[in-house]
Every structure is written in C-alpha cells, then in structure tokens.
Amino acid sequence: MRAIRSLCWIVPLVVLPILVAGCGPRPAPTQTPTAGIPPSAPTATPAAEKTRITIVIPEDPPNFNASIFDNGYDALVMELVLLGLADIDPYGNVFPELAAELPTEANGGVVVHEDGTMDVTWKLREDVLWADGTPVTADDVIFTYEAIIDPETGLWVPGIDYIDSIEKVDSHTLIIHYNTIYPSYLTQFGGEQMVIWPAHYCDPEQGFVAWDCGRQPLSDGPYILQEWITGDHLTFVRNPNYYQKGKPYIDEILVKIVPDDAVQKTMLVEGDADLMMWVSEAIVEELKNEPNAKVSIAPSGRWVMRLFPNLAARGTIDPKSTPHPILSDVRVRRAIRMAIDVDTISKNIFYGYAKPVWTEFFREPYVCPVPRPAYDPAGAAALLEEAGWKDTDGDGIRECHGCLNAPEGYAMKMEFMTYAEYGEPLELTHQLIAEQLRAVGIDLQLTVMQGNVLWADYASGGIEQHGDFDLNLWDDGYAGIDPTDFLWEQYHSSAAEPDAGWNVVRWINPEFDALLEETYTLDETRRKEVFCQIAQLLEEELPCILLFTTINADAHSARLSGVQSTVNDIVTWNVADWKVVP
Amino acid sequence: MGTYLIRRVLQAIPLLFLLSIFFFALVNIVPGGPLAGYGRSKHIRPEKAAALKRQLGLDKPLVVQYVIWLVGNDWMPPVDLDGDGIAETRGTRRGILRGDFGYSFTTRQPVLKEIGARVPNTLYLMGITIAVALLAAIPIGILSAIKQYSFFDITLTTFSFAGQAIPEFWLGLILILVFYSTLSLLPAGGMYTIGAPFSVGDRLRHLVLPVLAGAVGWVAWYSRFLRSSMLDVIHQDYIRTARAKGLSEWVVIMRHALPNALAPLVTILCLDLPYLFAGAVFVETIFSWPGMGRLYYQAACQRDYPLLMALLMITATVMVFSNLLADLIYALLDPRIRYD
Numbered sequence: 001m002r003a004i005r006s007l008c009w010i011v012p013l014v015v016l017p018i019l020v021a022g023c024g025p026r027p028a029p030t031q032t033p034t035a036g037i038p039p040s041a042p043t044a045t046p047a048a049e050k051t052r053i054t055i056v057i058p059e060d061p062p063n064f065n066a067s068i069f070d071n072g073y074d075a076l077v078m079e080l081v082l083l084g085l086a087d088i089d090p091y092g093n094v095f096p097e098l099a100a101e102l103p104t105e106a107n108g109g110v111v112v113h114e115d116g117t118m119d120v121t122w123k124l125r126e127d128v129l130w131a132d133g134t135p136v137t138a139d140d141v142i143f144t145y146e147a148i149i150d151p152e153t154g155l156w157v158p159g160i161d162y163i164d165s166i167e168k169v170d171s172h173t174l175i176i177h178y179n180t181i182y183p184s185y186l187t188q189f190g191g192e193q194m195v196i197w198p199a200h201y202c203d204p205e206q207g208f209v210a211w212d213c214g215r216q217p218l219s220d221g222p223y224i225l226q227e228w229i230t231g232d233h234l235t236f237v238r239n240p241n242y243y244q245k246g247k248p249y250i251d252e253i254l255v256k257i258v259p260d261d262a263v264q265k266t267m268l269v270e271g272d273a274d275l276m277m278w279v280s281e282a283i284v285e286e287l288k289n290e291p292n293a294k295v296s297i298a299p300s301g302r303w304v305m306r307l308f309p310n311l312a313a314r315g316t317i318d319p320k321s322t323p324h325p326i327l328s329d330v331r332v333r334r335a336i337r338m339a340i341d342v343d344t345i346s347k348n349i350f351y352g353y354a355k356p357v358w359t360e361f362f363r364e365p366y367v368c369p370v371p372r373p374a375y376d377p378a379g380a381a382a383l384l385e386e387a388g389w390k391d392t393d394g395d396g397i398r399e400c401h402g403c404l405n406a407p408e409g410y411a412m413k414m415e416f417m418t419y420a421e422y423g424e425p426l427e428l429t430h431q432l433i434a435e436q437l438r439a440v441g442i443d444l445q446l447t448v449m450q451g452n453v454l455w456a457d458y459a460s461g462g463i464e465q466h467g468d469f470d471l472n473l474w475d476d477g478y479a480g481i482d483p484t485d486f487l488w489e490q491y492h493s494s495a496a497e498p499d500a501g502w503n504v505v506r507w508i509n510p511e512f513d514a515l516l517e518e519t520y521t522l523d524e525t526r527r528k529e530v531f532c533q534i535a536q537l538l539e540e541e542l543p544c545i546l547l548f549t550t551i552n553a554d555a556h557s558a559r560l561s562g563v564q565s566t567v568n569d570i571v572t573w574n575v576a577d578w579k580v581v582p
Numbered sequence: 583m584g585t586y587l588i589r590r591v592l593q594a595i596p597l598l599f600l601l602s603i604f605f606f607a608l609v610n611i612v613p614g615g616p617l618a619g620y621g622r623s624k625h626i627r628p629e630k631a632a633a634l635k636r637q638l639g640l641d642k643p644l645v646v647q648y649v650i651w652l653v654g655n656d657w658m659p660p661v662d663l664d665g666d667g668i669a670e671t672r673g674t675r676r677g678i679l680r681g682d683f684g685y686s687f688t689t690r691q692p693v694l695k696e697i698g699a700r701v702p703n704t705l706y707l708m709g710i711t712i713a714v715a716l717l718a719a720i721p722i723g724i725l726s727a728i729k730q731y732s733f734f735d736i737t738l739t740t741f742s743f744a745g746q747a748i749p750e751f752w753l754g755l756i757l758i759l760v761f762y763s764t765l766s767l768l769p770a771g772g773m774y775t776i777g778a779p780f781s782v783g784d785r786l787r788h789l790v791l792p793v794l795a796g797a798v799g800w801v802a803w804y805s806r807f808l809r810s811s812m813l814d815v816i817h818q819d820y821i822r823t824a825r826a827k828g829l830s831e832w833v834v835i836m837r838h839a840l841p842n843a844l845a846p847l848v849t850i851l852c853l854d855l856p857y858l859f860a861g862a863v864f865v866e867t868i869f870s871w872p873g874m875g876r877l878y879y880q881a882a883c884q885r886d887y888p889l890l891m892a893l894l895m896i897t898a899t900v901m902v903f904s905n906l907l908a909d910l911i912y913a914l915l916d917p918r919i920r921y922d
Contacts, residue, residue, distance in 0.1 A: 059880060062688045069688065072622055151664030152671060153637070156629035209637060210690040230699045231872025233776050254776060259867040259876060262755055266763055267770055452614035452885060455624050457631060460615040476624060489625065502625040 050251035051580040053274035053560055055572075056258040056267060060230055063214040067148075067157050067193040070479075072570060075192055076277065077255060079572040080236050081219040082197075084190025085122060085141070087573060090299050090566035092364040092481045094186045098136060098196060098220075100125050100172075102186060105522060110185070112522065117164075117178055120185050124172040128243045130198050131219040138174040141189060142166050143199035153207020158485050159188050181520045183527065184482040191480045192569045196220075222248040222576040231257055248576040265555075268293050274557040274580075277571060281353040281425065281551050292558050300363045301355055301549025302567035303475035305429065308544060309333050310469055312506040317467045317498060319506045325406035326414060327470065331387040333542040336471075337373055338380035339440045340433055342548050349428045353551040360546065361535045363567070365481060366528060368535035380440045384412075391441050398441040414470035416444035417463070419451040422475070425550075430473055444471065457499050464504035475550060481568055484519050487534065491543060492516060507543035586921035587910070594902045598895070605894045606648050609887055616640070616687045616885040636663055638687055639675075651684065651891065653677040678895070684888035688880075693892045696877065703773065704861040704873035711793045711862075712854065715800030720844075722801070723808025727816065727843075728835060738805070745802035754795040754868035761791060771870030792869040796862055807850060812843040845915040852908035856900045 057073050064082065066075035083097040096102050100123045103109020112118045128136040145166050148154045164177045178185065189196060198220070202213035217225060222244075223236035236253040256273070258264045265283055267273035269290050279287070279295065287293040309327040311319040319328060326332055337358075346354035361368035384390075388403030389412055397413065400406040418430045427448065434444040449463065454472070456462035463469055478486035488495060493508045495501020515537065518530045538544070554571040556563045562578040565571055616638070617631050626634075635641045639650060655661070655673030663671040676682035683693040722742075726735040761768040768790055769775070775784050815821065816839050824838045825831075861875030874893070881889040913919045 060689075063690070070622055151666065153663075155633050156627060158627075161629075207637075209634075210685070215689070215691070229872070230696070231703075231876065232772065232870075235776070256772070256776070256870070257872065258771060258870045260751075260755075260870075263758060263770055263868060263870065266758060270763060270766075270770075272770065450614060451624065452616075452618035454614075454618075455626075456614040456618035457628075460618065461613050462618060474624070479623070485627075489627065499628055499631075501628060 051249070052252040052254060053250055053557075053578070053580060054254045054256055054267075054272065055275040055277070056256050056264045056273045057277055058257070058259045058261065058264070060257055061234075064217045064225075065195075065208070065214045066570075068155060068209050068214075070193055072278070075570040076572050077225075077234060077236075078195060079221070079570055080223040080253065080575055081217050081221045081225055082195035083128070083136075083221050084187075084195045085124075086186050086190040088187060088191055088481055088566075088568040089573070090564050090568060092568060094481075096125075097190060098124050098128055110522065112181065116180060118181055118185075118522075120176045120178065121169070122174050122176065124174075125243060126172050128220055129241050130201070131224050131239060131241070132201070133241075134198070134200055135171075136196065136198075136220050137171045138168045139171075140196050140199045141174055142168060143202070143204070144189065144195075144197045147197065147202070147204055147208040147211075150204070150207060153209060155209050157188075157194065159184055181522060183484070183520060183522060184480070187480055187482070193479060223253055233257060242576065244576060249579045250575075253575070268555055268557060271557060274560045275563065275571070276555045279551075279553050279555045281350045283555065284353060284551060284553055285351045287555055293555055294558055294563075295553050295555045296563045296565040296571075297353075298552040298565040298567045300567060301357070301552055302363070302477040302479075303550055303552075304357050304360075304362075304477055304546050305354070305426075305473070305475045305548050305550060306544050306546045307336065307433075308464070308469075308472040308474075308505050309336070309542075310467060310471070310505055311543065312467055314470060315466065315468050317496065317506055319508060323405040324470070325400070325410055326389075326403075326412060329387050329404040330540075330542055331383050332389070333545060335380040335383040335387070335440065336437060336442070337542065337545045338376045338383065339442075340436050340545075340547065341375045343375065345429055345432055346548060349425050349432065350548075350550065353553075354548040357546050357549050358539075359535045360483065360487065360538060361531055362549075363481075365524075366483060366531045368532040370535050370539050377436070377440055384440060384442075389441070396438075396441060397443045411443070412441060413443040413445070415447055416471050416473065417447040417449055417454070417469050418473040419454050420448050421451050426473070426475075433473065459499070464502070465498050467504065467506065477549075477567075479568075483531070484516065487516055491538070505543050507541065509537070509541065509543075512537055583913075583921055587906075590906050590909075594899075594906070597902060598899060601898050602652070602891075602895060603648070605891060605898075606651065607644075609885070609890050609894075610644055610647075612885075614885060616887060618885075632665065636665055650675055651678060651888070653679055654682060678892075683892040686881075686889045687886045688884050688889075693888050696889060697874070697892060697896065700861075700872060700874045700877050701859065703871065704866075704875070705858055706773075707789070707792060707796070707865070707871055707873060708858045708861060710789060711796040711865075712800060712851075712858070714793055715797040715804055716851075718797070718801045719804035719808060722805040724812060724835065724840065724843075726805070727809045727812030730813065735809075742802035742806055745798040748798065750795055750799065750862065750864040751868055753798060754791070754865060757791045757795055758868070771868070773871065792865050792871055795868070796865045804847065804850075808843060808847055811846045812839065815839045815843045841915075845912065848915060849908045849912050852904050852911060855904035855907070856897055859900050860897050 057076065059073060061073040061077045062069045063074055064078045066078045085099045086094050086096050086102060088094055094102060103120050103122055109121050110118060124136065124138060130136060148157055148160055159182050162178050162180050162182045164179045167175045167177065169175060197213065198218045201218040202211050206212060219239055222239055222242050224239050226235040226237050228234045234255040238248055238251050242248065258267065261283065264273060264276045268276050269292055271292055284295050287295055310324050311328050313322040313324050316322040342356045346352055356372065358372055359368055359370040384398060388401055389398040390401045391398045392401060397411055399412065400408055400410040416434055418426055430446060434446055437444055454463050458465040489501045491503055491507055491512055492501065493513050495503035496506045496508060512534065515530055515534050519527055521527055552565055552567050554563060554565045559580055560578060561581050562574065563571065564574060566573055617626050617634055639647060654675040654677030656676060658673055660669045660672050662669045675684060685691065686693055686696050689696065722738055726738045729735050758770050762770040769788055773788055778784060821834060821839055824834045859874060860878065861873040863875035863879050865871065866873040866875040878893050881893060913921055
C-alpha cells in the first residue's frame with residue numbers, strides 16, 4: 001500500500017511537463033482563421049480568399065543576411081524581404097533593383113581614371129520605401145558599407161577591399177570610389193548574397209554579423225516577415241507598398257521547416273507544399289509522373305564535381321621540392337581524365353541529369369570553346385605507359401619504371417577521398433571512378449571524410465590545407481557571374497600557402513597569375529579573351545580534373561507559376577512575379 | 583535523509599565541473615571546426631574566416647576559451663577584436679557560472695533562447711509519448727507475466743522485439759505514407775495547423791503519428807522490463823501466502839504483486855527523464871517537430887560549440903539529478919532501503 005501511495009509521487013513528474021508544455025508554444029494570434037488549411041483538403045481555396053503558398057526547407061535560415069553564413073536558406077528568405085542595388089537573372093544578365101539604372105561607362109555612371117582607379121555613380125529609385133514608410137536612400141547604402149568594414153563587428157565580402165570610400169551626392173545618389181578596376185561592381189551590393197540594410201532601423205553597435213535586424217528585418221522587398229517560430233515556420237505577408245505596383249501577386253508565403261526530404265516530396269505530391277528547394281536527381285525522376293508537381297531546372301549547373309590531384313607529396317605543400325610521386329606528372333592527370341566515363345556516371349547514378357563539364361568556363365557569360373576530352377581507357381593506358389608507369393609484375397597495378405617523380409618500382413597506389421554529407425550518389429560515383437581507374441592499373445583506396453574535417457583550416461588540422469591527401473573528389477563552384485575570386489582562390493600561387501586560399505592542389509603557375517591580373521578590366525571583350533586563355537592553360541596543365549555538374553533544380557506545385565530555378569541567385573529571386581493559378 | 587540529499591547535491595558539483603572540461607575538450611578535439619564548410623561554398627575565404635574567428639573567440643587558446651565559457655571575459659583585460667594588434671575591446675561575456683551560456687555561432691542568438699524555444703516542444707512530445715507508452719506497457723507487461731508462455735505472451739514478445747528493432751524513421755515514413763498520403767486522415771507533421779486558431783483536436787491530430795512512431799520502442803522496453811520484474815515477484819512466498827488466504831487473483835496481482843514489481847520500473851522511468859529534454863532526433867526529423875533532438879543534431883553537425891556545450895551540460899545536469907531522484911524514489915517505495 002505504501003508503495004502505491006508513494007507512486008503518486010511519480011504522477012506529477014510525468015504529467016506536469018505535459019501540462020506545462022501544453023500551454024507553451026502557440027502561434028501568434030495574428031492570422032485569420034480562414035488561413036488554416038486542413039491537410040486533407042489542401043488546395044480548396046475559394047476565389048475570394050487570400051492566396052497562400054508553402055515553401056518547404058529542411059532547416060531554419062540562420063538569419064536574413066546571406067553574406068554571413070550563405071547556406072541558401074538565408075538567401076531564400078532574404079530575397080523575400082530585402083533588395084540590393086542590382087540582381088542577376090538565371091541567364092547571367094544583371095538588372096537593377098534599388099538602382100534607377102545600371103551605371104556603365106557608356107551612360108557615364110562609371111569613370112575610369114588614368115591611375116587605374118574608378119568611380120561608380122549609383123542613382124537610386126526614389127519610390128522605394130522601408131515597411132515603416134521611410135524612403136530607401138543613399139545613407140542606407142553607406143550605412144551598409146560602413147557596417148561591413150567595421151573592423152570589430154564587420155565581415156569580409158567579395159571586393160570590399162577594393163573600395164576606398166563611398167561619397168553621398170544627394171539623398172538618392174552616391175559615388176563609390178574604387179582603388180582599382182573592379183569588374184564585379186554591379187553586383188557588389190546585390191546579387192545572391194548582399195542587400196542594403198536600413199540605417200535607421202539596424203543597430204550598428206550590434207554589428208553587421210550579429211544585429212537583431214538580421215533576424216527581424218525591416219522590409220523593402222515584396223514581402224514582410226510576420227512571424228518566425230524557430231524550427232517550425234516563418235510567415236510572410238505581401239508588402240502593400242512594394243515599389244513594383246500590383247506586385248507581388250501572392251498574398252502570403254509560408255516557409256515551413258520540414259527536415260526530411262521524403263516528407264517534403266510527399267507534401268508536394270499531396271498538395272500541401274508548393275515549393276521544394278534544390279531537389280536531387282532522384283527526386284526529379286520520381287516527380288516526373290506526378291500531376292501535381294513540376295520541376296524547374298536552372299539553365300546551367302553551378303557545382304562542378306571534380307578531382308583534386310595533389311601536385312605536392314602527401315603532407316607537404318611545395319610541388320617543386322617535394323613533387324607528388326604519381327600526380328605531379330600532367331600525363332598521369334590526363335590519363336586519369338581519359339579513363340573516367342562521365343556519361344556512364346551520369347546515366348547510372350544521376351539519372352542522366354548530370355552534365356559533362358571539362359572547363360571552368362562553361363557558364364554564361366564566360367563560355368570558352370575547349371573541346372570535350374574523349375573517354376578513352378586504351379589511350380589512358382598508353383599515356384601511362386609513356387609516362388613510365390608499367391605493370392611488369394602482372395598484378396594489374398602499374399609501377400614506376402622510368403616515371404617522372406617516383407622511385408623505380410613505386411606502385412601506382414593512392415588514397416581517394418570524398419566527403420560524406422553529399423550522400424549516396426557521390427559515394428557511388430566515388431566507387432565507380434575507382435573501378436574505372438583500377439581498370440587502367442591505378443589502385444585507389446577509398447576514404448569518406450566529414451566535410452568539415454576535409455575543409456577545416458590549417459590550425460584545426462584541415463586535410464586539404466595540410467596537403468594530407470592524394471586525390472580528392474567533391475563539387476565546387478561560385479556564386480554570381482564573376483569567376484575571378486573563385487579562380488584566384490583555387491589556382492593562384494599565393495592561394496597555395498596554408499590558410500591563405502584554397503589552391504590545395506598546390507599548382508604554382510606564374511603565367512596564370514599574370515593572366516588573372518589582366519581580367520581586371522571593364523572591357524568585356526578583352527575579359528572574355530583572357531578567360532579563354534586561362535581556360536586553355538588549365539586544359540594544358542590540368543591542375544583540377546573537372547567531371548560534371550550536378551542538377552540545380554527546384555520542384556513546385558502545378559498551381560504555382562513563374563518559378564525559374566537559377567544558379568546565379570536563389571529560386572525566390574523573382575518571387576514578386578509568381579502567381580497561383582486556380 | 584536530509585544530509586544524504588545535501589551530500590549528493592554537493593557531489594554533483596565537482597562531477598558536473600569535470601564533465602564540463604571533458605565535454606569542452608571533446609567538442610574541440612573532434613577534427614574540423616565551425617568555420618569549415620561554413621555555408622554552401624565549402625571553402626571559406628581566409629579573410630572572412632579570420633574576422634569570424636576573432637568575433638567568435640576561436641582565435642584564443644583552448645584553455646582561455648574554456649575559462650571565458652565558464653566565468654566570462656568581462657573582467658579580463660581588453661581583447662583585440664579588430665585584428666590590428668592592439669587590444670582595445672572589453673569582453674562582454676559573463677560565463678555560464680553567471681548564467682551566460684553565450685551565443686550560437688550560427689544564429690548569433692543567445693543559446694538559452696534557442697534552447698528555451700525547443701524545450702517545451704520536446705517535453706510535450708516526449709512526455710505524452712512516454713505516458714502513452716506506459717499506459718500500454720503496464721497491462722501488457724502484467725498480462726504476459728501472469729500468462730507466461732501463453733499464446734498472448736509469445737505474440738507480445740514477438741511484437742515487442744519487433745517494436746524495438748524497427749527503426750523509428752522507417753516506421754515514421756510508413757505511418758506518413760499510410761495515414762497522410764493514402765488515407766488523408768492525419769497531417770504529415772508539425773505541431774499544429776499553421777495559421778489556424780488553437781484547438782485541442784488539431785493538436786491531438788498532429789500528435790497521433792509522432793507519438794505512435796516514438797512510443798512503439800518504449801512500449802517494448804517498458805513491457806519487457808515489467809514482465810521480468812513481475813515474474814520475479816509472483817514466484818515469491820508472500821504471493822503464495824496471499825493466494826492461500828483465498829484472495830482473488832485480481833487482488834493478488836494488483837494489490838500484492840504489482841506495487842513491488844513496479845518499483846524497479848519507477849527507477850528506470852527516472853533514469854529515462856533526460857529523454858524528456860533530449861528528445862528524439864528521428865521522430866522530430868520525420869514529423870517536422872521543432873524539438874531538442876534536431877537542435878542537438880544541427881549543433882553537432884555545424885560545430886556550434888556554445889549551443890552544443892549548453893545542450894550537453896543541461897542534459898548532463900538532468901541526468902545527474904534524475905539519478906538522484908531515482909535513488910530517492912526507490913527509498914520511498916522500498917522501506918528496506920535507507921540513506922543515512
């Protein structure tokens with residue numbers, strides 16, 4: 001009996017938390033009851049009612065400032081509420097947002113000085129208002145710039161070091177003084193990652209990376225953030241004062257956090273979700289026959305799956321004094337490329353959606369005519385023979401017999417590493433490439449690493465920064481339409497120093513360094529020419545072996561129109577133009 | 583009893599202190615860091631990394647980082663936050679001993695705010711899941727003990743092994759497929775219909791599937807446990823005495839056997855208390871439930887050290903005190919046990 005009485009003890013322990021929790025989280029009581037759509041009757045919205053779409057993403061955006069974390073979810077919601085000076089469309093064309101027009105040399109907006117500096121004059125639209133009615137002015141641009149360059153609380157963003165100062169001319173005009181020629185000036189305060197922040201609303205004391213207005217932004221874009229229940233959803237309502245009159249067309253956007261992609265897909269199929277970001281090839285294939293779902297594929301890919309051959313010996317960073325025994329010979333790198341059958345990988349693993357890519361310049365506006373290398377295992381074998389890698393003991397693995405940088409008899413064995421987070425398609429690709437290279441006598445030991453171990457900085461023991469690898473496989477690419485920063489970081493000799501950049505294959509080439517210098521010109525014809533010279537050089541030297549781009553696609557419900565997937569920005573880049581068709 | 587309690591609480595302090603050192607070392611020793619794979623580009627620009635490192639305090643030696651985490655840096659000499667080599671900025675951190683758990687690396691929000699938003703959701707889901715599991719497990723456990731080796735017992739044994747073996751994420755997806763996709767009876771996830779006014783019915787509809795997916799494993803675990811402790815009890819002499827007195831089987835089981843068989847289960851239940859806070863990562867992921875399990879998982883993947891440390895410390899504290907609670911309750915339930 002006593003035991004039973006004492007058991008009453010436990011009852012409050014179990015029940016109390018439930019009661020407490022039951023009174024816990026509530027949605028803010030701000031919405032009309034009609035907005036609630038029961039899951040069993042998802043699309044039954046009478047004509048007079050508000051239009052509402054649901055975007056499903058797997059995790060909360062960290063905030064609304066995509067220049068800090070840039071995991072894409074921040075950019076997605078940033079595009080809903082904030083504007084930059086200019087943005088980029090899916091085909092690589094820049095269009096003005098806050099700017100009245102794009103400054104160019106032709107219209108006098110850009111003045112190049114003889115000392116190699118330039119001034120860019122931006123004229124802002126006068127009809128853009130923050131949600132509290134305050135106009136967006138030149139002060140906001142200057143405020144944003146000053147917040148970024150604040151040495152304590154600011155952040156590095158591309159090209160920020162090229163600006164000497166920003167001068168206010170009048171309330172809606174400003175001049176940016178550059179200390180060099182900066183070809184990307186049009187999208188520096190716009191594009192995928194940057195927007196202009198309200199000077200009268202954000203607290204500069206809190207700083208660019210941490211300010212509260214990054215979590216509760218004051219909108220000047222098509223939508224206004226109404227509520228954010230962390231881990232659950234964000235609700236956005238139409239901005240009635242949006243500068244493009246009549247837009248946006250959709251009244252309300254619900255961004256719902258649905259971590260599992262199988263559940264996301266089911267919700268899309270059942271009509272409870274209208275947009276699913278970044279769908280994989282497998283899901284694109286599964287959605288093919290679903291009447292309720294459509295897929296928008298970007299005009300080009302962005303992430304190029306590629307091999308990183310370490311040109312320096314493992315654990316060293318100097319390709320001259322300690323060359324890699326196998327990979328330092330360009331003939332070996334070329335043979336590796338010839339031995340990989342990209343079309344089979346695409347067809348068997350990526351449902352044919354992976355597109356072969358063999359040069360960095362495959363994307364508008366910089367496309368260079370580099371002929372596609374042939375898949376030729378016999379040719380690869382012959383090239384390896386020529387390079388002094390022969391299999392004399394008949395074990396199917398080549399050894400060095402008169403090769404360039406390895407001792408006689410050195411077996412052609414290497415570690416082949418990739419990262420875990422991508423998941424099954426990359427694992428299969430990893431295995432298939434190893435099989436294909438084994439067929440020409442190169443033996444690869446497969447390793448799968450966590451990305452944040454592979455790409456950690458030197459001090460944290462990053463594998464690539466330390467040069468502690470032979471051959472790595474992963475996907476890389478760049479935001480926006482200007483490849484210069486990416487090329488610098490990937491191939492420039494000064495980026496080969498630990499923690500200075502990401503030239504982790506340690507490719508040192510003064511010719512490349514000089515060519516990259518030449519791309520800092522506003523003469524687009526010249527720029528294209530130089531980029532294509534770089535393409536030629538990379539083709540000859542093969543410091544990286546590019547294989548294919550993976551798909552960049554977003555799935556949406558059949559009732560939602562206007563969605564256009566893009567690699568230059570995030571899918572919500574044109575959200576104001578989206579419509580719901582009944 | 584009082585001195586015992588005080589002694590145990592005092593013992594917990596050095597234990598938690600040692601644990602904090604262990605956790606801090608552990609999260610930092612794991613290769614990689616919060617800045618690797620920052621965002622989508624995989625490669626963070628060194629200039630950006632340097633600024634972030636200073637702002638997040640990652641540029642300091644580990645021991646200093648630990649001291650700041652523990653007791654703050656507002657009393658320390660100024661630090662160099664702008665990277666110009668001159669230390670001019672005063673620290674603002676107060677350290678966890680003064681209730682400051684720091685800011686999440688990812689969201690820059692106070693860690694306690696991040697956790698505070700999730701704890702009620704997890705208590706709500708896990709509380710009901712465990713309560714439902716108990717309601718099912720107690721009768722199952724009793725029945726399969728008193729009808730040992732019967733058809734009923736064997737069937738339930740089979741099901742409970744299956745229940746423990748079935749992965750929650752698989753079961754969750756199947757439940758969604760059946761009850762959401764095919765039958766259109768229940769929602770696919772979330773805690774409530776967004777935008778709809780509060781209603782108990784709506785809350786319950788959203789609870790059914792996650793509770794079902796989560797409870798299956800618990801039912802199996804508790805019922806197996808109760809079955810074996812019941813079996814221990816019903817073969818003891820005093821039960822035979824009770825039967826010999828001519829008491830009905832119901833009274834024998836419910837009044838004489840059950841209370842004693844339940845005592846160990848109560849202990850187990852106390853030891854499971856940390857789950858009320860830690861949540862269940864698979865159920866939360868499949869059913870889009872904004873709970874602690876997902877927060878844990880994200881913090882670990884993103885190497886969000888302040889958030890991860892806070893989560894680990896809170897769980898450890900709950901763990902230590904639920905152990906204490908288990909001991910105390912056991913003493914209350916079993917008069918043979920005394921703490922002096």
